[in-house]
Amino acid sequence: MAQKPSIPKGTRDFNPEQVAKRNYIFNTIQTQFERFGFQPIETPSFENSDTLMGKYGDEGDRLIFKILNSGDFLRKVEDSLYTEKNATKLTPKISEKALRYDLTVPFARYVVQHQNDIEFPFKRYQMQPVWRADRPQKGRFREFYQCDADVVGSTSLWQEVEFVQLYDAVFSALQLEGVTIKINNRKILSGIAEVIGASDKLIDFTVALDKLDKIGEEKVKEEMLAKGISEEGINKLQPLFELKGNFATQIQQLQDILSVSEEGQKGIEELQFINMAIAELGLQTATLQLDVTLARGLNYYTGAIFEVSAPEGVKMGSIGGGGRYDDLTGIFGLKNMSGVGISFGLDRIYLVLEELDAFPNTVNKNIKALFINFGDNEALYAMKAVKALRSHNINTELYPDAAKMGKQMKHADKRQIPYTILVGEKEMESSKYTLKHMVSGEQEQLSLDKLIAKLA
RNA sequence: GUGGUUGUAGCUCAGUUGGUUAGAGCGCCUGAUUGUGGUUCAGGAGGUCGUCGGUUCGAGACCGAUCUUCCACCCCA
DSSP: OOOOOEEEOOOOOOOOHHHHHHHHHHHHHHHHHHTTTTEEEOOOOOEHHHHTTTTHHHHHHHSSSSEOOSSSSTTOOOHHHHHHHHHHHHHHHHEEEEOOOOOOOHHHHHHHHGGGGGOOEEEEEEEEEEOOOEEEEEEEOEEEEEEEEEEEEEOHHHHHHHHHHHHHHHHTTTTOOOOOOEEEEEEHHHHHHHTTTOOGGGHHHHHHHHHHHHHHHHHHHHHHTTTTTTHHHHHHHHHHHHHHHHHHHHHHHHHHHHTTTTHHHHHHHHHHHHHHHHHHHSSOOOOEOOOTOOOOTTOOOOOOOEEEEEOOOOOOOEEEEEETTTTGGGGGGSSSSOOOEEEEEEHHHHHHHTTTTOOOGGGOOHHHHHEEEOOHHHHHHOOOOOOHHHHHTOOOOEEEEOOHHHHHHHHHTTTSSSSEOOOOOHHHHHHHHEEEEETHHHHHHHHHHHHHHHHO
């Protein structure tokens, strides 16, 4: 009868230590979000399917977890549709709800739905799990947390500047030094596509360009050619493959390439604005880097595109991403509402901190001392001390059973509790408490006041 | 969704061309030690070899399916 228990692939249980570490990351991000003026909202874990479907491209639709209708959901399905076995057609008939795929689209829905109650510009943050029916890999799960901060209702580029500062603030607070904030602009990509006569193939063009790091110049050219971009156009890209120098000099070179594209020029202006502001304001530990091959979320980004990569040497995909979307709420019927935002991948940040051994020791919320139980008389006496310690904000507890002392000590040892406190007949007579430091093994006799002073 | 990979005790892993009762280290339990854990010593428990089916006199090993792990694509945090 007993079945071997298991959890679905791509999901995880978290033990107390892991939860403590995750909360540390959550709290750090939350503190910075609030410092920058963002306010929290939450949305349901599942949405109506039509809210989500079609917002992330075909690939995205495939990765959305659909929720089966309740009841006798097959009864209403026409026989012909059922026997056709076409999932794309059948799914909408048997599933009307789906699990949240990211936090941005539900946020857009939220803004449109509550537009009359929202004071714009609206800065919100949201830290909730999202689900993707992806095939799991390292740092890639089917249930994971995103921590998003977005602003809607402002086209000001100062927002982009703020988000670069926010990324820097969070990763500095996490003592995760050396992350790279990559930035690009949709208008630059459009401009380049325009210049090479491939405006209608923008997505194909950028998807290929995005792989430059991974597969190299030649393969990128091959892929572009295969997607129908002319050889002449690809030749015009040559200067792009040879971009060199810092942010400002790369911008200079881009300016030459994009001189004939109005949209490209606009993108350059925006990047210049952001770069100059950041150069003036400075960053604590992160680096801002122009990356013209960066092409994420093109289904809705219209201006800046951000991606954060882990410090060099850590093998991990991006640990954050974001960008500006001029018309995300448009699909829900609210026009002219520009948004810009960033996301932190909690689970990946966890893996990076773990790999770099960068969690502080203080994440542990363990109790500071365990009272040894010598029997009901002694336990009642000890409980009074427990109560006194707790009233001084000292985390402590009494071992519940009068078990053998060895067992109780071992329990304290296993839980890595720093102190044990012994209160037996001897101590009760002298009104003292025997405090044992578990690492050194040293013991001392203390009055209650001294005990509190020592552990507080 | 495509291609590959992994699964043996709580954990990490051995297990020969298919051959008796499947092993080790660590961990766990008991005792040496009825007011002292982490060290030591003695003893002990624990596995339908991921699951289902097939080949065979005989399967942990070979074959198939399925689930799971990890990796590369695709895509993405």
